[in-house]
Amino acid sequence: MPQNILTVSELKKHFGGVRALDGVSFSLTRGETHALVGENGAGKSTLIKTLSGAFPFDSGDIVLDDAPYRPDSPHEAKARGLQVVHQEFNLLNHLSVAENISIEAMPRTRFGILDRAEMNRRARAALDAIGLGDIDVRATVQSLGIAHRQLVEIARALQSDSSILILDEPTATLTERETKRLFDIVADIKSRGVTVVFVTHHLNEVFAICDRVTIFRNGKTIATEVIAETTPAAVVRHMVGRELATERNTYQNRDISGKCALSTHNLKVASNPHPEGLDIAVHYGEIVGIAGLVGAGRTEFLRGIFAADPIVSGHLARNGTPMVFRSPRDAISAGIAFVTEDRKEEGLILDMPISANVSLANMASVSGHGLMRFGLERQRAEDHRAKLQIKCGSVSDAASSMSGGNQQKVVLAKWLARTPEVLILDEPTRGVDVGAKAEIYGILRKLAQEGAGLLIVSSELPELMTLCDRILVMANHRIVGSVSRDDFTEEHILKLAYGQNGTEEGTIA
Amino acid sequence: MTTETRMLSAPSRRAVSVRAIINNAGIGLALLALILFFSLASEFFLTANNITNILTQITINLILAVGMTFVILIGGIDLSVGSVMAFAAVVAGKAITLPGLGVVELIALACVAGLLTGLISGLLNGVISAYWGLPSFIITLGMLNIARGAALHVSDAQTIYSFPFAFEEFGSALIYGVPVVFLVALLITLLAWFVLNWTVFGRLLYGIGNNEEAVRLAGHHVFWLKVAAFTICGFTAGIAAIIYMARLSISSPIAGIGFELNAIAAVIIGGTSLAGGRGSVIGTLLGAFIIGVLANGLILIGLNDFMRQMITGVVIIVAVILDHYRAKYSAT
Secondary structure, eight states: OHHHHEEEEEEEETTTTTTEEEEEEEEEETTTTEEEEEEETHHHHHHHHHHHSSSSSSSSEEEEEEOOOHHHHHHHHHHTTTHHHOOOOOOOSSSBBHHHHHTTTTTTTSSSSSSSHHHHHHHHHHHHHHTTSSSSSSSSSGSSSHHHHHHHHOOOOOOOOSSSSEEETTTTTOOOHHHHHHHHHHHHHHTTTTTTEOSSOOHHHHHOOOSSSEEETTTTEEEEEEEEGOHHHHHHHHHSSOOGGGGGGOOOOOOOOOOOEEEEEEEEEEEOTTTTTEEEEETOOOOEEEEEEEEEEHHHHHHHTTTTTTTEEEEETTTEEEEOOOHHHHHHTTTTTEEEIIIIIOOOOOOOOOHHHTTTGGGGGGEETTTTHHHHHHHHHHHHHHHOOOOSSSSTGGGSOOOOOHHHHHHHHHHHOOOSSEEEEEEEETTTTHHHHHHHOOOOOOOHTOOOOEEOOOSSSSHHHOSEEEEEEETTTTTEEEEEEOOOOHHHHHHHHHTTTOOSSSOOO | HHHHHHHHHHHOOOOOHHHHHHHHHHHHHHHHHHHHHHHHHOOOTSSSHHHHHHHHHHHHHHHEEEEEEHHHTTOOOOHHHHHHHHHHHHHHHHHHTTTTTHHHHHHHHHHHHHHHHHHHHHHHHHHHHHHHHHHHHHHHHHHHHHHHHHHHHTTOOEEEEOOOOOHHOOOOOOOOTEHHHHHHHHHHHHHHHHHHHHHHHHHHHHHHHHHHHHHHHTOOOOHHHHHHHHHHHHHHHHHHHHHHHHHSSSEEEETTTTTTHHHHHHHHHTOOOOTTSOOOOHHHHHHHHHHHHHHHHHHTOOOHHHHHHHHHHHHHHHHHHHHHHHHHHHHO
16 A cells, blocks of 8 residues: 655745746655656756755645654754765765764763774674675775765665665766665665655666656656656656657767877876876777776876876877877867866866856957957857857856756867867766757767867766767776777677776776 | 747846845945944044045055955965065165165165065965965965064064155155055055956956866966965065055064954955955955944044954954855855
8 A cells, every 4th residue: 555655745946036946746655766857957956955954945845754844954854764865975084984874873882982893883784784895994985986985875874764765866976886786775775664765867777776756847847657657768758848869879970080189108197007008099080988997097097198187107199299298288288178077176167157167278269468358258158058058047157057967068168169179078978967968969979070089988888889989998097998889789898897807896887 | 049048047147246236235335334333423533534544544454455365366365464564664674774875766676675575475475385285374374474583683673764755755645635555555456356357367366266176177377376366465565565664654573463364354354255266356445444444433432442353353253154144145
């Protein structure tokens, strides 16, 4: 007999003039796994923050366990049995795993002193319970990989007896193997009668573990569907409100017999243990992907090319001419652009206007003799906004006001403003919704068609397989294989990635 | 489509600009309220003489605070400006009392010596903290001691006086009751406003305060930009030193103790975020006025200096609390 543990009806929340939630209604059945999906900016995060008491709602009703629910603080939400694992990490990096897990209720001895042994024992039990026997509870969180941190956070959330556990994009930083592990954990929690809310961008995950799915669009809930009775295509249709352009799988053959745009020879970064470094080549008009396990050294390699971090040894050539980059500035002058992994930390100046972000890498084009020409800057930003279909109120709005997909487009616009000959991208669509993703793919393809050479690191194999002409597979700081388009299969690439990596450290990402 | 975008953008743009106006207007209104209050509470407050007094008293702090704004905007702090000012004043004082030179040469020499001393101190602050990526709080705390010690050493702990008459004249000159030195400070403020708002350099300083790594990866010389901000701050300490000498007709090695805190207070009251990236030099101007008007008015209505100090402290804390809400509001 299904019984609703939580019922939300007509929930509304405004920020200034923005309607973040504009009529959200859905319910959770006790013990179910319920997915919330929707494009970035559709209102999922706002809803979760409202449910967790991070901020109040304007109107509407929430009923939790047959009693009205209007939490004033995260503390109250927890007291009522609602626990959230947020997208951003809330761990204390300098403390140990055990300390983090017990942070809400530190065990004490009879004398009121911290009972370290008990704390470690509890943490051990918590980690073992979700199959994380390989993590040392005394290690600092800092020393863990990002994927393990996510799992530790989940372990911590499971410490308190909650009846509803909300996971906000828990797989965004996980590799496939860890995702599977997470699914097992979720199944286990579910069997204990806990209701799990699962927020994600990945529909295959929704269809793998969820019972029902509620779709958000523009701050409203569009529909709730039973997974067994729907299809991914139907869900996507609800999400975007239109049929998704089919361009995702229309790969066009391009002429990639062009000259070598960028090549490295024995290029070694500090974290690379092999003295021989890495050799790669990217031709004009070509899209080269790099697949590999988390920790395979992909990001570090890209940062080395761009001189974002110093290289230890080896050479780099543009158009066959050896170059030495001492700073990103040199790399940029040589026609290279770099879209970093983390747009909030490294890509955007969030509090500044969109127009200022677009011109950041090319100030000379919007200034004269060191003086800003604001009209010109605005015009350039408007051009890019139209070209990349950036959705924003005004280009003078802060970059932080946009959804993830549109922020990523602004990062792209920043680099396209320089018309780069070589574009390096690290996780170009992380945290980007389906609609914007397809648009970004279109932009990248067009760039390659216009002759630019692209080098893309991505943790989503389908992404690389859609975009690339060639995929290099990296494992433990080595390139262990190069797969050309005709041989693209997930299985083949995964095999290569695992082939030389016997450790349990990572999975294909 | 076009109309739709326009409908979307119009209110949000208005919201942003209204908010910007409220931010600065809030400080302006607070200043007006203070002025209104003191002019009702004391018949002397709005007299020509007293206004001249206030403007004179604000001058040094305003100049230091304008330089400080550059450093705070990039997320730094400069605790050394008070000592650097004293050091620059002593060096300039030595120069201006050299025997056997004409008045013009002496004044020119003193200005160059004082300004250079400030500039080099600021340059050192910037280079050391930016090169090693060390907190400027610590580096400039060191410079605070170095400059104070240097000032005492160079001057043998003696006050230097008997400057050329023309120089002292400049310090006390009035144009329609407005001190010339204040006009100099105002000019510096406007110049700084222009640099911060209309130049690529200013834009990048705001950028560094918000997200240094993004600015670096966009190919900008973050190191030199930071050094420039500190150098500007040191340079304004040099300017403050010259004006201090002209106004008081002495160079004292123990001048400017605690001035750095007043300058920081003016910047913070003016709404510039200590975390960097947000604020304006116009706010700093208003902040310096609030501190100056408070200092003057509270004495006029009969409070003693100790109580004045307490109230100034309260104002700083209130300003930061208001700023907290402002940041929270603009974040959503």
